[in-house]
Amino acid sequence: MKTILLITSEFPPQPGGIGNHAYHFAQQLSLHYKVKVLADQRSEDGVEEKEFDQLQKFSSHRVQRYPFILWTYLLRLVSAFQSAKQADLILVSGKFSLWTGGLLSLFYSKPYVAIIHGSEIQLSNSLARGFTNWSLQRFDHVIGVSNFTLNLVSHLDIKQKSVIPNGFDLSQLNEVHKKPEYKEKTKSDSLHLITVGNLTQRKGQHNVLKALPLLIKTYPNLIYHIVGLPTDQERLENLASKLKINEYIRYHGRQAEEEKIKLLLASDVFIMLSEQTSTGDVEGFGIAILEANALGLPAVGSLNCGIEDAIKADYSGQLVDPHDPQAILEAVDKITSQQETYAKHAKAWSTKFTWDKIGKQYVEILEEFFKRI
Secondary structure (H helix, E strand, O other), X not given: OOEEEEEEOOOOOOOOHHHHHHHHHHHHHOOOOEEEEEEEEOOOOOHHHHXXXXXXXXXXXXXXXXXXXXXXXXXXXXXXXXXXXXXXXXXXXXXXXXXXXHHHOOOOOOOEEEEEOOOOOOOOOHHHHHHHHHHHOOOOEEEEXXXXXXXXXXXXXXXXXXXXXXXXXXXXXXXXXXXXXXXXOOOOOOEEXXXXXXXXXXXXHHHHHHHHHHXXXXXXXXXXXXXXXXXXXXXXXXXXXXXXXXXHEEEEXXXXXXXXXXXXXXXXXXXXXXXXXXXXXXXXXXXXXXXXXXXXXXXXXXOOOOHHHHOOEOOOEEEEOOOOHHHHHHHHHHHHHOHHHHHHHHHHHHHHHEXXXXXXXXXXXXXXHHOOO
C-alpha cells in the first residue's frame, strides 16, 4: 500500500478551516492509502491531541509549539525530513507546509502536491511571499480549493494545476434535523439571518452590520445571529452601538455542532459578506455555506472571493458586493420571496460537495502519480 505524508499547518481537535479540510482529507485518503499526518500540538500538555489521534485510522506526529517560534520551525523541519524518507508522496496544506514541501523537494525525489486555500498566497511580507512563490513552483501539482484561489497563482510557472472544492461531512447533519415547513416571507414576519465563522474582518460580519439599518427598514422584525469564536466581538459591538442596531443582534460565541445546527434550522438566510484584509487574507471557499445549504438554508455571499464557487447564483443563493447594502437587501428579498424554491435548490447544490465525492477527485489525481512510481 502506498504511503502519503500529509503536512498541514492546522489540524483538529483545535479549530481552523484548513485543519478541518486536512482532517476530512486524511480520512478519505486513508480508505486507499497509508496516511501519516504531520501537524502541530497546540495544547500545552498535548493530551487533547493524543486522545483525538488515537481514534483515527491514520497515524499522526505532533510537533510541540514553543514561544520561541524559530525553535518550533526547526522542529517542524526536522520532523518533516524524518517522515518524508518513508513516504511515496508528499502532500502539503497551509503556509509553512508549502515552504516545507519546497525544501523537501530539494533533497527527496518524490511527487509533491500542494493544496492552497487563499490566505497563504497573498502574504504582506515580500520575502515570505517570494518564498511561497518559489515553493509552489517546486510542486508537481497545485490544487486550489476554488477558481478564485487558483487564479491567485496564475502568474507562476506551475507544472500542473487543478480546482477541487472543499467538502463537508454530511453525516454530521443528522437526518432527524429537518427544516420547518417553508412559507414565503412577508415584510412583517420575523427574518432570521445567520453567519457562522470566526468573528474577524475576513468573515465580514461588520459588512452585515453596515447593511442592517437598510434591511431593518424593510424587515423591522429582523434578528441577526452571529456564531463563532468572539475574536473581534468588541469591535462589532462598538460598530453596532454606533449604528444603533444592538437590539437586532444576537452573539452566540462558539457553539457545539448540535447547537450550531439548531441555530441554522431556526434561521431563514445564511449570510457571509467576506472581504480581503490589508494583509492579503481572503476567503478561499466558504464551507460553512454548504453546511447551511444542506439544512435547507439559502445563502447570500460575497463576489470576488472563493465564495463564488460555494454559491450558485439565482439557485442556491445570491452573490453580492459586500459593501453595497442595497444589493444585499435585494438579494435577501429575492430569496425570501421564493424561500421554498431556494431552500430545495440549496439542498440539491450541497450534495455536490460531500467528502465522499470530493475525496474521489483527489484520489484520481494522486493515482496518476502512483502509476509512475
